[in-house]
Amino acid sequence: xxxxxxxxxxxxxxxxxxxxxxxxxxxxxxxxxxxxxxxxxxxxxxxxxxxxxxxxxxxxxxxxxxxxxxxxxxxxxxxxxxxxxxxxxxxxxxxxxxxxxxxxxxxxxxxxxxxxxxxxxxxxxxxxxxxxxxxxxxxxxxxxxxxxxxxxxxxxxxxxxxxxxxxxxxxxxxxxxxxxxxxxxxxxxxxxxxxxxxxxxxxxxxxxxxxxxxxxxxxxxxxxxxxxxxxxxxxxxxxxxxxxxxxxxxxxxxxxxxxxxxxxxxxxxxxxxxxxxxxxxxxxxxxxxxxxxxxxxxxxxxxxxxxxxxxxx
Numbered sequence: 001x002x003x004x005x006x007x008x009x010x011x012x013x014x015x016x017x018x019x020x021x022x023x024x025x026x027x028x029x030x031x032x033x034x035x036x037x038x039x040x041x042x043x044x045x046x047x048x049x050x051x052x053x054x055x056x057x058x059x060x061x062x063x064x065x066x067x068x069x070x071x072x073x074x075x076x077x078x079x080x081x082x083x084x085x086x087x088x089x090x091x092x093x094x095x096x097x098x099x100x101x102x103x104x105x106x107x108x109x110x111x112x113x114x115x116x117x118x119x120x121x122x123x124x125x126x127x128x129x130x131x132x133x134x135x136x137x138x139x140x141x142x143x144x145x146x147x148x149x150x151x152x153x154x155x156x157x158x159x160x161x162x163x164x165x166x167x168x169x170x171x172x173x174x175x176x177x178x179x180x181x182x183x184x185x186x187x188x189x190x191x192x193x194x195x196x197x198x199x200x201x202x203x204x205x206x207x208x209x210x211x212x213x214x215x216x217x218x219x220x221x222x223x224x225x226x227x228x229x230x231x232x233x234x235x236x237x238x239x240x241x242x243x244x245x246x247x248x249x250x251x252x253x254x255x256x257x258x259x260x261x262x263x264x265x266x267x268x269x270x271x272x273x274x275x276x277x278x279x280x281x282x283x284x285x286x287x288x289x290x291x292x293x294x295x296x297x298x299x300x301x302x303x304x305x306x307x308x309x310x311x312x313x
Contacts, residue, residue: 076285077172080278084176087277102269110262114200117261121254133252140218140249144174144225151229162232165286169279170228177224177274178217182267186212195257216259219267222246227275246271 088099139147148170155164190205191214204212226242233239250264 073168076168076282077175079285080172080281081176081180083281084274084277085180106262106266106269109265110200110260114194114260114262117254118194118200118257122257125255129255132248133255136245136248137218137252137256139245140216140222140253144221145171147225147229148174165282166229166232169232169282170225170275172282173224173228173271173275173278174221176278177271178221181270181274182215182217182220185215185266185270186217189214191260191263193258194260200260200262213259214263214266215270216250216253216263216267218253219246219250219259219264220271222249223268223271224275225271227272228279231276231279 148167151163151170152167154160155162155167187208188205190203190207190212192199192202192204193211193213194200223243223246226246229242230239246268250268253259253264254261
């Protein structure tokens with residue numbers, strides 16, 4: 001059977017290959033810009049409390065051990081949440097201009113690409129792409145957690161601090177981006193999926209369903225993990241592989257008619273920015289510049305038992 005008989009023409013394959021290459025290249029080009037934006041977002045987080053205990057300078061220079069990291073984890077996760085979820089409060093004029101430009105860009109992509117890309121995907125199905133998209137799509141869900149688990153296992157078994165930190169940062173970024181931000185936006189925006197309507201401008205906000213289109217949860221998760229992996233590595237091939245796989249996840253959601261193009265672009269931007277911000281904040285914490293101190297203490301009284309939580313900003 002020829003490629004044409006199988007529904008896969010060589011010119012279409014080359015065209016898709018070019019599109020895929022452009023997506024990966026765009027992710028790699030935008031990654032430094034988003035990294036700078038993440039550093040700026042991390043810089044807007046609350047400054048270190050004057051009353052917070054300072055870590056030993058020598059210990060900070062040598063890097064934290066696994067037990068030290070576990071002790072830091074509750075405060076680290078809390079500071080990440082405060083910084084990421086509360087960052088709009090600290091944005092200046094430039095931050096709001098960037099946010100407005102990003103939203104405008106997503107709207108433009110929707111206007112120019114949503115219908116055309118959907119139509120192209122529906123009319124250019126093939127067995128090869130069916131198999132490929134089925135294989136990569138779970139990397140926007142459970143497979144991405146398996147990847148982080150592998151990093152954590154390597155960090156534990158081989159005492160690899162970078163691998164351990166990648167797993168921790170990836171998990172926190174996943175919770176914030178895919179567990180909080182994206183579901184909240186889905187509820188507020190309420191965009192109907194392309195497999196349920198031909199109209200990309202059909203919205204049903206606040207209907208109480210998470211089965212809506214914008215932003216793409218798969219793309220958010222895939223790019224959150226990819227951005228964390230890339231930020232923790234100095235190797236180009238690692239970044240290219242991570243963002244390449246994330247781009248294939250986004251492509252699979254378009255191919256399966258589960259999302260509009262602007263949905264996956266929004267998810268990719270959210271995942272990347274959150275992942276980069278989490279890495280930037282946690283690197284500062286691991287270096288000893290900690291903004292939030294968290295401590296737990298038991299409450300034992302005659303008629304009262306419990307635990308106290310103290311948070312120092």
